[in-house]
Amino acid sequence: MARMALVTGGTRGIGSEISRALQKAGRTVVASYLGNDQAAEQFLQETGIRTYKFDASKFDECQEGVRKIKEEVGAIEILVNNAGITRDSTLQKMDRDMWDAVMDTNLGSCFNLCKLLFPEMREKHFGRIVNIGSVNGQAGQYGQVNYAAAKSGIHGFTKALAQEGARFGITVNAVAPGYVDTDMVRSVPPDVLQKIIARIPVGRLGTPEDIARGVVFLTADESTFITGSTLSINGGQHMY
Numbered sequence: 591m592a593r594m595a596l597v598t599g600g601t602r603g604i605g606s607e608i609s610r611a612l613q614k615a616g617r618t619v620v621a622s623y624l625g626n627d628q629a630a631e632q633f634l635q636e637t638g639i640r641t642y643k644f645d646a647s648k649f650d651e652c653q654e655g656v657r658k659i660k661e662e663v664g665a666i667e668i669l670v671n672n673a674g675i676t677r678d679s680t681l682q683k684m685d686r687d688m689w690d691a692v693m694d695t696n697l698g699s700c701f702n703l704c705k706l707l708f709p710e711m712r713e714k715h716f717g718r719i720v721n722i723g724s725v726n727g728q729a730g731q732y733g734q735v736n737y738a739a740a741k742s743g744i745h746g747f748t749k750a751l752a753q754e755g756a757r758f759g760i761t762v763n764a765v766a767p768g769y770v771d772t773d774m775v776r777s778v779p780p781d782v783l784q785k786i787i788a789r790i791p792v793g794r795l796g797t798p799e800d801i802a803r804g805v806v807f808l809t810a811d812e813s814t815f816i817t818g819s820t821l822s823i824n825g826g827q828h829m830y
C-alpha cells in the first residue's frame with residue numbers, strides 16, 4: 591500500500607510542488623493549509639490531493655486535523671513541515687506579534703506535528719520527517735531576526751529529533767532552500783531582490799521543483815542511513 595504523506599502549507603508555493611512530487615513518487619498525499627481557500631480548491635481540482643484546513647501553529651488545531659486525516663485517509667508515515675510565513679522588518683521596527691507569529695508558525699508547527707505523529711511512527715518502526723529550513727536560518731538575513739531564528743531553530747530541532755528517532759526507523763532531515771520563485775520571495779522589494787539574485791552563483795532564483803526533488807530523495811524508503819542532515823538547495827548562495 592502506498593505510504594501516506596502530509597505536507598503542511600502544501601497547497602501553494604514550494605509546498606504545492608512537494609505535494610505533487612510525492613504523489614508522482616507513488617505516495618498518498620494530503621496537504622494542509624490555513625488561509626487561501628481558493629488556492630486550495632484549485633490545487634484539489636488539479637491534483638486530486640485532499641486538503642485539510644487547520645492552523646499548524648496551534649496544537650489543538652493540529653490534533654483535530656491529524657485525527658480527521660487518520661480517520662478519512664490513514665496514518666501518516668511521511669511528514670513534511672513546510673508551513674512558513676515571513677514578517678520581515680528590522681528589529682528596530684519589529685513588534686512582539688511579528689516575532690510570535692513567525693516563531694509559532696515556522697518552528698512551533700514542527701513541534702506540534704512531530705509531537706502528534708512521532709508515537710505512531712515509533713510503533714510502526716517507520717517514519718520520514720523533513721523540515722523545511724532556509725538559507726536565511728543558516729546565514730542570517732537583514733530584516734529577519736524572527737525568521738532567521740525560527741529557521742535556525744528548525745535545524746537544531748532536526749538534529750535533536752533525528753537522534754531520538756534513529757532507533758525506531760524514523761529519519762529526520764532538513765532541506766534548506768535558498769531564494770525560490772514563490773509569492774513569499776516576490777514580496778521582497780524588487781531592488782533588494784535584485785541584489786540578492788546577483789549573489790547567487792547559479793544566477794537565478796530556485797524553482798519549487800528544485801526543492802521538491804530533495805524532499806522526495808530524503809523521504810524515499812531507501813533513504814534509511816540519512817538522518818539529522820541538512821540538504822542545502824540554494825544555487826550556491828551559501829556554502830559552508
Ligand code: CAA
Pocket residue numbers: 676678679680683723724725726731732733734737767768769770774775778779782
Ligand atoms: N545590509 C545592511 N544594510 C541594509 C541592508 C543589508 N542587507 N538592507 C538594507 N539596509 C539598510 C538600508 O541601506 C537603509 O539604510 P539607510 O537608512 O542608511 O539608507 C536601512 O537599512 C533601512 O533599509 P530599508 O529602507 O530597506 O528599510 P525598510 O524598513 O523599508 O525595510 C526590510 C527593511 C523589511 C528588511 C527590507 O529591506 C526587506 O524586505 N528586505 C528583504 C528581506 C529578505 O530578504 N527577506 C527574505 C524573504 S523570502 C524568504 O525568507 C524565503 C527564504 O527562506 C529565503
